[in-house]
Amino acid sequence: MGSLTTSAIVLRSIDYGESDRVVTLLGRGTGCLGAIARGARKSQRRFGGGLGLCSVGEAVLRERGGSELLMLERFDVATSFSSLGTDAARMGHAAYVAEVLAKLCAPGQAEPAIFDLAVSLLTSLDAEGVSPTRLRIFELALLAHLGFAPSLDDCAVCGRSDLSIGETIDVRFIPDRGGVVCRACASRGRPMRPVVRVALSNLSRTPLTDAVNVKLPPDVERGCRDALRELIAVHLSAPLRSLEFLSKLENPAPSESRQQGAAGGASGPVRSLPARGPT
Numbered sequence: 001m002g003s004l005t006t007s008a009i010v011l012r013s014i015d016y017g018e019s020d021r022v023v024t025l026l027g028r029g030t031g032c033l034g035a036i037a038r039g040a041r042k043s044q045r046r047f048g049g050g051l052g053l054c055s056v057g058e059a060v061l062r063e064r065g066g067s068e069l070l071m072l073e074r075f076d077v078a079t080s081f082s083s084l085g086t087d088a089a090r091m092g093h094a095a096y097v098a099e100v101l102a103k104l105c106a107p108g109q110a111e112p113a114i115f116d117l118a119v120s121l122l123t124s125l126d127a128e129g130v131s132p133t134r135l136r137i138f139e140l141a142l143l144a145h146l147g148f149a150p151s152l153d154d155c156a157v158c159g160r161s162d163l164s165i166g167e168t169i170d171v172r173f174i175p176d177r178g179g180v181v182c183r184a185c186a187s188r189g190r191p192m193r194p195v196v197r198v199a200l201s202n203l204s205r206t207p208l209t210d211a212v213n214v215k216l217p218p219d220v221e222r223g224c225r226d227a228l229r230e231l232i233a234v235h236l237s238a239p240l241r242s243l244e245f246l247s248k249l250e251n252p253a254p255s256e257s258r259q260q261g262a263a264g265g266a267s268g269p270v271r272s273l274p275a276r277g278p279t
Contacts, residue, residue: 003073006030008059009118010075011098013051015041023051023072024102025059026118031109032102035061035072050077054084054094054122079119081126089130092249096242097121097138103236104146114145120208132221133203134211139228140204150231151179152201158185164194171197173279175231190230191278196223223279 006027013023021040026032040047050057057077061070084094101118105111121138124131143149154161155171156178163182164170171180172189180197181189199220206214216224233239 003060003062004030005058005060007078007115008057008075009098009101009115009122010051010053010055011102013053021051022069025072026101026105026115027059027110028112028115029110031111032105032107033061033070034068034107035059035070036064037072037075040072046074050075050080052080052085053091054098055080056119056122079123081122083126087129089249090125092242092245093125093130093135094122096135096240096246099240099242100139100142100232103240104142104232111145114142117141117145117208124208124211128212131211132225133214133216134208136200136221136224136228137203137206137208137211137214139232140200141208143228143231144204146235148231148235149204150175150200150227152197152204155180155182155185157181160184163197165198166194169193169278173197173227173230175227175234179231190227192227193223193278195220196227196279200224200227227279 006029008025008027008030011024011026011032013021016022016036019039019041021037023035023037023040024032025035037047037051040051055075055077056079057075059075060073062073064071081094084091097118101114105114117138121134124134140149150156153163155163156174160182163180169191170183171192171194172183172186173179173192174181174186174189177189180192199216203214203224229243
């Protein structure tokens, strides 16, 4: 039976039996794969406590006859992103990134560009903290690498390119049609304001490392967020569990908001746009 070694990110790790763990890895040279780590909860020598969420390291794996799960022989940690364990917001973003990768990346299909993108996002998250704009850039880049990039500059149906950049709302965002659809072609979907469409288009061309230089008004950021979450949902078989935690971070309960305001002058919770309103 064959063996392989690859740089990998731990996307999921769950206890199995008395001492084992089943892990989902994104390997730079293998794509997503599942593996069982025998004795992982006891062996510091082979795993060194490095199977935490989004840990990056070198995985040594071996095939197991008759099983889809590989055997994880060892995992040598290169980066563990220690701040994720001490900051709920960082952990929320990391959990979302890990779940999106696990559910969108095809098993066994090498995606080195996606691997590098994820490591870059996690490195910035660890060093600089959360950034909604950075997460939007990541989502757009991920969708582009997977072949799911939305049409933002032209109508996804007829190709019309003279779309409004002013106040007139002339497109609807229809994820299952591939992006924005002009008024003449759309009979459904949420109206998308030009400022949101242009922001998404600009973000799709922005490198992840330049996210710190991009500042979006809160309402535009929410519009971008909602549109991309709708688009990602089209390609999933089930809702993302991590979104519930992210929603609590983005929309704290009134009591939590008052506590934050008293402690640091917070301006209160961010509220999502109504479901039927324009993006």
